[in-house]
Structures are given as C-alpha cells and as structure tokens.
Amino acid sequence: MRIIAGSKKGLKLHSLKSNKIRPTSDKVKESIFNMLQDITDTHVLDMFCGSGNLGLESLSRGARDVTFIDNNISAIKLVRNNVKLCEFSSQVEIIKDDIFKWLSKGVQAKNTAFDLVFADPPYRQGYTDKLLSSEELAAIISHGGLLILEHEQGKLIETELKLWKQVKEKNYGDTTITILTPLRSE
Helix, strand or coil, rough: CCCCCCCCCCCCCCCCCCCCCCCCCCHHHHHHHHCCCCCCCCCEEECCCCCCHHHHHHCCCCEEEEEEECCCHHHHHHHHHHHHHHHCCHEEEECCCCCHHHHHHHHHHHHHEEEEEEEECCCCCCHHHHHCCCCCHHEEEEEEEEEEEEEEECCCCCCCCCCCCEEEEEEEECCEEEEEECCCCC
16 A cells, blocks of 8 residues: 555555455555546545545645544554654644544534545445435535545445435445535525
C-alpha cells in the first residue's frame, strides 16, 4: 500500500498484518481518484479510515485537510503513524469514535462541511444502508460534495435513496465504488 500520486507519490504506508483492517487496493484507489479528478483545497472526511490510505492520498493530491474517524484503536494508531510518516500532522484531525455516535453529536452544528467523504465500512454488517439513511451524514456534505462509498459487489443498496443522488458506480472484483451526492431542497 502506497501513495499513488502527488507530493508524497511512491511513499509506502504502514499496514497491519491482520484482517481487522481491509485497506483499499492501489488499483481501486487509483480509479477512485481518476473519477474525482482535481481535489485541490477540499475538506475531506475519511470514515472507517483503517490505515488512512484514502485520506492520505487526498492530502498528497492537494486536499486542504482531512478528518479521520474510526472506532478501532489499532486503526487509530496506524493512522497516526502514517500521518507522521507523511508529515501531514498539521492538516489532520484523528477521532476515535463510532461514526454514527459522532454524527449524532451534532457535527453540523460546528459549521463542518466536507467536500469529499470516503466511507469504507466493514462488509455484511448493515453499515452501507445505515450510512445512506443518515440525515446527519447528508447534512455535513457541502453543496456539490460527494460521498464515495466502498461496499461489496452484488450487494444492492437496500435503502431507497431518499437523501442521495447516485453519480457513478463501478465494480472492481468483489468491491463496488458508488459515488453519491446529497439531494438538497433548493
């Protein structure tokens, strides 16, 4: 696992030798960023961040800042190590919390708006549908912002998309990347 492009191109990131963290493959990551194009000066949220792979790639490509959140202490330690390795400490916030508890604490009240939100939750645990049902998540994404959701292929999103408009979807082996934007009442 490495940084693919930008200021830290080629830097190899630390990873865990366990199956508790499933980092996004370089092939899938490269495809995601090709779909996103220019992410310069964006505010990024990396939920279920694991190693911090996607958020760190964002910073390398010019994102303004990244908030990493995960409830796994091993993931948090790994992200801290990778942030230090990449020398991005001044541009990050690392939070150990359950994403849904964090969202319910009124994050939007802090005037937090993210341009890109990466979500790579554990597969087969209902997180995908729960994320897509979260009004709090939709509320913290800026106008025109995107949710990049990594989920298992063949698993249809069971939640009716009342809060989201699907922008793009692409399959990679057993993984599907779905890009969505919140529906806004104008």
